[in-house]
Amino acid sequence: MPDAAVPLEAHLRRILDAVAPLPPRDVPLLQAHGLVLAEAVHADLDLPSFANSSMDGYAVRAADLVGAADDAPVALPVRGSIGAGAGAEAVVEAGTAVKIMTGAPLPPGADAVVPYEWTDAGAETVQVRQTPQAGAHVRPVGDDVARGALLLEAGTRLTSRHLGLLAAIGRPTARVHPRPRVAVVSTGAELRAPGESLGPDAIYDSNSTLLAAAALEAGVEPVHVGRLDDDVDGLWPALQRLLPRVDLVVTSGGVSMGDFDVVKAALRALDPADGEVWFGPVAMQPGKPQGFGLLLDRSGTDGDAPRSVPILTLPGNPVSSYLSFEVFAKPALRRQLGLPDDALTTPTVRARLVGAVGSPAGRRQLLRGRLAADGTVTPVGGAGSHLMGFLAHADALIVVPEELTSVEDGAEVDVIPLPSWAPASRDGGAS
Template identity: 45%
Template sequence: MRSVEEHQRAVTDLIRARPPATLALSDATGLVLSADVVAPISLPVFDNSAMDGYAVVADDVSGAAPDHPVTLPVPEDIPAGRTDIPTLKPGTAHRIMTGAPFPDGADAVIPVEDTDGGAEVVRINAPTTPGRHIRRAGGDVAAGTTVLWTGQVVTAPAAGLASALGLAELTVQPRQRVLVISTGSELVTAGTPLAPGQIYESNGVMLSEAAREAGAEVVAAVTVADDTAEFIGVLDRYGVRDGAVDLVITSGGVSAGAYEVVKDVFGRDGGQGVHFVKVAMQPGMPQGIGKIGAPGSDCAIVTLPGNPVSAQVSFEVFVRPALRRAMHLPNPDRPRRTATLREKLVSPAGKRQFRRGLLDPETGTVTNYGPPASHHLRYLACANCLLDIAAEVTELPVGTPVEVWDLTT
């Protein structure tokens, strides 16, 4: 059987980055910059007031005090957004708002708290100094300065900075476009009454959300019966053969039974570019990878087992890190920690086992959570980590240090 490490490398090599794309800020947020961002303008663009108050000449109010206020006429109001900025004459004050352009002739702002707030005549109760409460043009960013760098994730503040600089788009590493296909004639959509022998579909919902959480775009999540024509029809409907999808993730149809639709479509011998392998792990032994679609479309396919825990653990081990690497996102791997086992565990020889666990970060201890069988989705839904048990380990006594994958970050 193939080792986990070998299959991880194979999946990583399979899922390739898309060419950089220039996207609107709303679409670029959360992605990685593929080009530096150089400021086309300065910030602030112009000198402006840092306070609501009055633009004045500092010398005119040098002797102001609460018991000896200076009174000045207020010939003009300068709200934010005013474009015809009147020059201040000595011996006067212009009422000015935060962010409003600072007038020529003035050299300071008196906060409204140091005045009586007069609209036509203002009484000023405190002195000031030249330059006080003025935001100078270029004080934040000078035009021509590199403000965001290649490889940086576009956060909300980064998008805000780009917008403040007048940029509506950024060049980024685009999201991987993922099509999720759940296979099985027994599957029905939640909300539909169950007939005998039917179960509600869960893998498509789970894997789609996992792909989105990893940073990918989910083109669609589709459920198909064990019917090769229906499966091929889905591939055609979503343009897999025409390059509209970067990655197809399937669940089910890859075991050794008679009705294995994924194997039936792509050839059980790997003759159509999809190779089915066994990986020395539990859960998640049956796996498949390959390229599908027209030549040059470069669409990858990763086929996962059908049992829910097997499918999700396989996604965590193989697909999530490969997707994030293809999008150049930071921290492709889940954080690994060493925790102390609070109970005895046994593990099958020759298979690397991933057990659901509850990690207590305060005590540094971990507890196995639920049985190892791959249909126990309940325990995976509440687990906060995976215990990673090496293939050569068959027994772990209480107190054994064990590596865990933190699923919370």
Template identity: 50%
Template sequence: MSDLIPVREHLDRVLATIRPLGIYEQSLLDACGLPTAEDVTAPIPLPAFDNSAMDGYAINYLDVVDATEDHPIHLPVVGEIGAGQNRILALSPGTAVKIMTGAPVPSGATAVVPYEWTDRGVAQVRITKAPRQGANIRRAGEDIEAGDVLISEGNVVGPRHVGLLAAVGRATIKARPKPRVVILSTGSELRDPGTPLGSDSIYDSNSYMLAAAIRAVGGIPYRVGAVPDERKVFTETLHDQLVRADLVVTSGGVSEGDYDVVKESLKSIGHVWFGRVAMQPGKPQGFGLIGDERIPIFTLPGNPVSAYVSFQVFVLPAIRKLMGCRVLERPRYTCRLTHGLSSPEGKTQFVRATYDARVATPVGGHGSHLIGDLAESNALIVIPPETTTLKPGDSVEVMLLDEEF
């Protein structure tokens, strides 16, 4: 096994090659799901001005401090302020102003009496309960002060951040774009789902699975579909796709078969390493740079489980580096194993499993074609190269496949 490359070594080589995409101003919705490339600060406070927390009457607290049901206070109503209206700038002592939720509080007002404590008078209002001083007034800057950092560089923009940024008037922020990833499956036997299937053909699941996985982690997938085992067709298809690619992912055509065209095709358009990584599944791997723009390319194995595991271990960190994420690899957790396992010495084994309540249960067999078992799984048990046997109850490391990070 001396020609096998350790998983960590191959991943480190990949990440040393990948360069983050360029930074530019993006709209808030386009930036959602991406790490911000700047510390975003508030240009204005929130609230931007003192405003009413409810519908009621703006008053001077001292004018109503003695109001009770038995001894109500009567004040003349000198006007009305609705949200988005600011016709009354100041309140005179001994008067009240009808005010709506969100409307600016006039100077001189020190509290808002809710409708429920009044008779809702128009020319004059009867107040039967005194609020505390400052009650029901949202003060300018009590949520956010101008200059506060709203989201730090490197943190991922989520829906709640979008709402906050919009609230302070930010229309754009600096971020790297979502990577455009071209996906090709190779194999003359492959057919698109929904088309007739011959006795010698299979449906192309890999390009759909990889496209979905890319979308799930924030990339923009361009699924080209199946390409036949013809060098000329593969080379022309790949060349046509490079114009819209920040990254290329192929599956199939990288083993030692007579019809595996990927290796031969890539020799003329780039510098791609092909070799064997000490892992199961996913041993045959390829990675390099192609075309004049030196676009990164991953050539993954053709078996579905091998392709998916390879994506999680190698391609996902590369996509996240293109996006400028701080955390590149899926987090791993220690949990308890429910069933015994064996693993080949010298290889990192990735075992499909279900994970629940810090317990991992292996799913199905080791076959790299068993996509049904893969679909049932939500985790991969990671068995290191030096471990060959695990017993029920042993501690194992798992990679959760559906977790956001």
């Protein structure tokens, strides 16, 4: 009797309960882009660390310019100039001014800056036509950030703005959960690499490219393995060679009920000392046959404990494989990145269905669709798990719950947006 199908949420919980954030490490700032801080960051210094001018103009004593106006300018002798990056060697004595550039340190004696626009821009003597307040056009010490202040909390996913702040306080590195490396493996004797010749019974391997690109969209680094032979005896040794350099393994194909499902056959035969993988049906369409487990990497030095590497075995049809990656592998990778629980899955949006759809009882159907700006979603293609052409033109998944066998035209449905564009990881995912 076949196993009862596991609810989608139960299988996802099985995966997430077994996956942990990768151990933190210090990385250069640009390599930390998109990664998650593993510790809180406090300011090591004040920003700015010295009082400086926010304008090009003249450093002055405000009391010397009381009453200055367009019809009653006040003349001050100019006693030197200070540029950005120059020490404040000049001193503003009573009744004098010092020319100053934006960002230059406020010289001793000065308490305000008058911009060029308030003056005649004189070189030896300057005519000032407005009265400044003390502190005018001066950036005081700590005006932006005070020493010791909490700048970024642990768990922050670093953007360009965060990295700029870290650089501004002098941090050359950030302590983050590193970017996971995921091995992407296709199985199937019928598969050929794109560019090779096809025989009458062969097809091109699209899955390894599809899933490696999906890994890039998830902000992680794929190790694009391509196709492994349908060899029960050779599969585990091949995976063993991969384990030392990856943090997660994703296979496609070989997990159904057929006579040649080598992934299931090979991994079910594992010695428990090498790991354990569960296989079974999940109540979803497409993507019913699934597998998940932990493989042990024993490549460390003597005395090191084996490292557990998660493996997700996905079905071989390309649409099933891709949707399974979105639903199961992407949350696992987000967990390894250190993202919080509420950011592990892609939020759904509500949309109005254009056209009626049917769905099998007891299974959550994920139909390809296109979202429109008017809040509608239109199915793209049928439910077939081989329809790559339609997958390429979809930008969303229409969710039909397990308890429904049909959804009427115009009904409100949950929709999972698919990535439309995402930046590659820093090395382009080279293996």
